[in-house]
Amino acid sequence: MNAKCNLLLVDDDKDLLKLLTMRLEAAGYTVTAVSSGEEALARIGIERPQLVITDMRMPGMDGSALFDAIRVSHPALPVMMLTAHGSIPDAVAATNRGIFGYLTKPYDVKTLIEQIERALNLSANRADGGKVDEWRREIVTQNAVMEDLLAQAMLVAANDVSVMLAGESGSGKEIVARAIHRASPRHGEAFIAVNCGAIPDNLLESELFGYVRGAFTGANKDYKGLVREANGGTLFLDEIGDMPLSLQIKLLRVLEEREVRPVGSTSTYPVDIRVISATHRNLETEMAEGRFRSDLFYRLNVVRLALPSLAERRDDIPLLANHFLKSVATRYRKEVNAFAPDAMDLLVRASWPGNVRQLLNVVEQAVALSTAPIIPSTLVQKAIRELEDIVPFDEARRRFEAAYLTQLLKMTGGNVAQAAKLAQRNRTDFYKLLQRHALEPGLFK
Incomplete structure (x- = not known):
């Protein structure tokens, strides 16, 4: 032992x-x-x-x-x-x-x-009959930095403190959050993941806190909401930095008072949740620029764990690539069992802006197109090149917003009221969007 x-x-x-x-x-x-x-x-x-x-x-x-x-x-x-x-x-x-x-x-x-x-x-660093390893079964690593992070994660899992996971998109924040949940006393209860950046602002409140029938158009029945679904377990708030300010104060109230009020209801319901949040943004910068509440930040950031990028854990790339290869080949029912040496060399030397998620996509494409048991470097090179031309969703959205706002300001000659009307946003929200993209209306007049 x-x-x-x-x-x-x-x-x-x-x-x-x-x-x-x-x-x-x-x-x-x-x-x-x-x-x-x-x-x-x-x-x-x-x-x-x-x-x-x-x-x-x-x-x-x-x-x-x-x-x-x-x-x-x-x-x-x-x-x-x-x-x-x-x-x-x-x-x-x-x-x-x-x-x-x-x-x-x-x-x-x-x-x-x-x-x-x-x-x-x-x-909690020893393997004891497999019990310790079970909580981290989804995490494939031999990297010293990752091992140290997981040792810290195991320690905080035993306590009900809020945890903030920081790291680039695709670095595995949700997988670490699930591991913490499995290692915690709440492991028998629900783990509910919410991507705050993927749900439109006007729907996020009702998705989180629920609503009662008739609260708004389309509310045909009562809905508990994801916070109450996580009662007794863990609520994982991914991309918390994308949550609008108006909702941040409501979330803070839920965390402080340990009760939630559905949209349109006069009743409150007690909730007992452990919160793990994650972001790729620099929340200190977001606070300084008025886009994130400091009181909510300190409530969520009791323990902070920073995940390394895949480029910072290159010793894990062969391990991860072979793990993904086995999994994907089994799923596709293909007799593909290894990478050619020069193909693996390409994987180890690639820049990986999309981190572990991008590596999985490259392996998946290479397996899908492979006609031999050994994946050649040509397939790997093709997959890396194609996927690196695709920017992450957040970056694509940022570019679209900046181009869209610029076009509106050009059309209206820098008239914010008119531009906001065309965009069907109120002036306050529109000004916030302009500030986010450092666009000065006066330059378009």
């Missing part, structure tokens, strides 16, 4: 390092041993361990400095210290700053293993 638990040992005493490695490997752990703090940081960047055990006093980067560096880059990675009696005060101080624990030399191996087990269990 311990074989999947990789420990990183750090000590400048090579004899002690060798002895400790032998004893821990005999206990069933996988051990990586290094002799300096600098080397330890480099190894963590290559392959993330489940636990770091370091000596306190070392030349160059000592144990305390190593711990500080790990806390910055890998905050969920537990660290234990081995220390001589003379450095106990330093070890105690490190414990107060968040180190898992320390043992004094000479140490008892049985006590050390007990401490290791406690650290692994409390950090």
Whole structure:
């Protein structure tokens, strides 16, 4: 059971390092041993361990400095210290700053293993009969940054705090949100995903909060709404940065009062939900420019997890490509089982502006067009070129809006009232659109 638990040992005493490695490997752990703090940081960047055990006093980067560096880059990675009696005060101080624990030399191996087990269990980083891995079954990775993010996700899943997932479009934010839900005490209840950017502004309120019969034209029956559908479970608000300001205050009220009032109703209904939100926008910039409420931001952004782009985790590309290949080939019932070496090289070197979602699309197109068991580089190159000519939906919408508004202002000579009337939008909303695209009406007069 311990074989999947990789420990990183750090000590400048090579004899002690060798002895400790032998004893821990005999206990069933996988051990990586290094002799300096600098080397330890480099190894963590290559392959993330489940636990770091370091000596306190070392030349160059000592144990305390190593711990500080790990806390910055890998905050969920537990660290234990081995220390001589003379450095106990330093070890105690490190414990107060968040180190898992320390043992004094000479140490008892049985006590050390007990401490290791406690650290692994409390950090939720060990594989235990498949239970820990089940929550992240949809996530394919061997990347150290992703592994660290998932370790943090596992920790926050146990608590009911709101989580903000940041990352580029297509980087896998919804998959991580679903993983957090599965790892949480709410895993037996509903996971409801809402794309705030895909639902028209005038429909989003009724979709979220529900409505009663007769509330508006077409409301022929009562509708609970997605917030109440998520009661007891998790509500995932994707692209929260696209939510209109008028609705942000209503969402904040629901989160603060834990009750929702359907459109057209005088009654309220209690709701118990955990909120995970996601955005590819810079919400700090959106707040500064008045497009996102700071009180809602701080309510949603209790814990922030930033997903790396696919270009930042290129070591995952072969793993993901082969995973998608197997899945797509099975779905299409095609005998396609591998990429040619030069085809895989193209995948690894591509820029991937659409991230993991784009990689899946490339694999899907290549499998669909393949006439042989091995996918050649020509099919991969064709799929990448065609898909990179297609911009993401948000970018396409931004370009359309900018061109549309520019055309209206040209037609009306910069007359905002007339342009807003043609667009069938009120002047306030129209001005907001102009501000979003940095269009000055006076330049068209």
